[in-house]
Amino acid sequence: xxxxxxxxKLIKFIIVSAICFLLVFWNPKRIFDPVRILFLEIAYxxxxxxxxxxxxxxxxxxxxxxxxxxxxxxxxxxxENDSLVSEVVSLQEAKKENEILRExxxxxxxxxxxxxxxxxxxxxxxxxGSWLMIGKGSSxxxxxxxxxxxxxxxxxxKVDEVGPDSSKVRLLTDxxxxxxxNDLETSARGLIxxxxxxxxxxxxxxxxxxxxxxxxxxxxxxxxxxxxxxLVGRIQEIKASPDKLFQQAIVMPRIRYQKLDLVFAIKNQ
Amino acid sequence: MMQNIAISxxxxxxxxxxxxxxxxxxxxxxIPDFTLIIIIIWIARAxxxxxxxxAILGGLMADIASFQPIGLNVFxxxxxxxxxxxxxxxxLVPQFAWKFFMFVILVMVGTIANQAITGFIAEIGGxxxxxxxxxxxxxSQDFFLKLLYNLGIFxxxxxxxxxxxxxxxxxxxxxxxxx
Numbered sequence: 069x070x071x072x073x074x075x076x077k078l079i080k081f082i083i084v085s086a087i088c089f090l091l092v093f094w095n096p097k098r099i100f101d102p103v104r105i106l107f108l109e110i111a112y113x114x115x116x117x118x119x120x121x122x123x124x125x126x127x128x129x130x131x132x133x134x135x136x137x138x139x140x141x142x143x144x145x146x147x148e149n150d151s152l153v154s155e156v157v158s159l160q161e162a163k164k165e166n167e168i169l170r171e172x173x174x175x176x177x178x179x180x181x182x183x184x185x186x187x188x189x190x191x192x193x194x195x196x197g198s199w200l201m202i203g204k205g206s207s208x209x210x211x212x213x214x215x216x217x218x219x220x221x222x223x224x225x226k227v228d229e230v231g232p233d234s235s236k237v238r239l240l241t242d243x244x245x246x247x248x249x250n251d252l253e254t255s256a257r258g259l260i261x262x263x264x265x266x267x268x269x270x271x272x273x274x275x276x277x278x279x280x281x282x283x284x285x286x287x288x289x290x291x292x293x294x295x296x297x298x299l300v301g302r303i304q305e306i307k308a309s310p311d312k313l314f315q316q317a318i319v320m321p322r323i324r325y326q327k328l329d330l331v332f333a334i335k336n337q
Numbered sequence: 338m339m340q341n342i343a344i345s346x347x348x349x350x351x352x353x354x355x356x357x358x359x360x361x362x363x364x365x366x367x368i369p370d371f372t373l374i375i376i377i378i379w380i381a382r383a384x385x386x387x388x389x390x391x392a393i394l395g396g397l398m399a400d401i402a403s404f405q406p407i408g409l410n411v412f413x414x415x416x417x418x419x420x421x422x423x424x425x426x427x428x429l430v431p432q433f434a435w436k437f438f439m440f441v442i443l444v445m446v447g448t449i450a451n452q453a454i455t456g457f458i459a460e461i462g463g464x465x466x467x468x469x470x471x472x473x474x475x476x477s478q479d480f481f482l483k484l485l486y487n488l489g490i491f492x493x494x495x496x497x498x499x500x501x502x503x504x505x506x507x508x509x510x511x512x513x514x515x516x
Contacts, residue, residue: 084412088412119358119361192360199404229404
C-alpha cells in the first residue's frame, strides 16, 4: 500500500513538473493573458488597499522611531533653513541660466510633459526581475513603452505590460532593461542596463570617450522612447568591459525604487 | 465547498500580501515567502495528494501576480510540497521539542528549495544573465534574514491554520490524525 501511494505521489509530481516545464520554456504569455487580466482586475482593489495600509503602517513606525531624533532635527533644520534662504537667491540666477541651456541643448522642459500620476500598488517580491506595479492602465491612457519618472525628472523605468486598471513597470535595474544615456559632463554615450535587480551599469561606452567618477548620467533621447535629459544617476566606478572593447561604469541610481509611492508616466514627449 | 472557497481566498490574499504589502517592509532579497509558508504548514500536516491542488493554485496566483512565466512558481511550490511531505513523513514525531526543531528545519529546507528552483529555472529560462548567478545569494545576509522572517511567519501562521483545519475537519465530520 505505501509503495502504491508513493508511486501515485511520484507520478502526480512528475506530471505536474512536466506541464510546468513545458509552460515555462514554451512561455505562452498571450494564452494566459485573459486569466492574468481577470486576476489583476479582481486583485486591483485589494492590492491598492494593502499597499496603502502597508505605507501607513510603515509611516507610523518611521514616525515612532523618529520621535527621539526630532529635537536635534529641529535645531539642524533651523540652521539649514537660514543657509537655504541665502541659497535660494543664488539659485534664482541658476534657474534662468538653466532655462537658457535647456533651450540650447533642446532638452524638453520637465513641466511640459503630459504626466499621468500613478500610485505604486505592488513590487517584485522575489528579486528575479525588478518591477513595480502601478494603479493605472489602458483605461487611463497608459501604453507599453511609456517612460516612468518621479516628479523631479528622475527616470524610473518603462511600462512593460498594461492591464485595464494596472500596469507593470520594468525598472532600470531589471536585467532586461536598456536605455540610451549620456554622461552630462563629457557627453560620452552609452547604454544603461540593469544588473540582476542590484544596480545599474553604463555599458557600450567607446574607449575614446571620457568618463569620470561623480559624473551625472542622463537619458540621451536616442531611440525615441525615452525623452532626452531625464536624470538616471551618478557614476560611481569605471572599468573596462570583459572583452576590453568598451568602457563600463557602475551608476548609482538617484532614488531608492523600493520607497516609491507616486510615479508619473510620460504620455507625450 | 465552503472549505475550498476559504482556502482559495486565503491563497489569494496571501498572494496579494506577498506582492503589495511585504515589499514595503523588507529589502528585495529578504521578502518572506508568505504563500509558500502556508503551503508548507498544510503539507507538513496533511498528505501530498490533498495539498497538491492548493500548491498548484498558490503557485499559479504567485506567477500571475508577480508577472513570472506561468509554471515557474507552480513547479517550485509543488516541488517544495513534495520534498517537505517526504521529509515530514519520515522525521515528524509527536514530541513537542523535537517536532518544533523539525518544523524549523522543514521551513528552512522549503525556503532554500524554493529559492534554488525559482532562481535556477529563471536562469535557464533566460530571465537573468548567466547560469548560477543566484548561488552567491544563498550566502548573503539578506537570505539569512529571509530564513528568519520565514520562520517568524511560520510561527505566526501555524496555530491559526491548525485551528482552521480543525474547524474544517469538524464541519466535514472527519477524523483528524494528530502527528
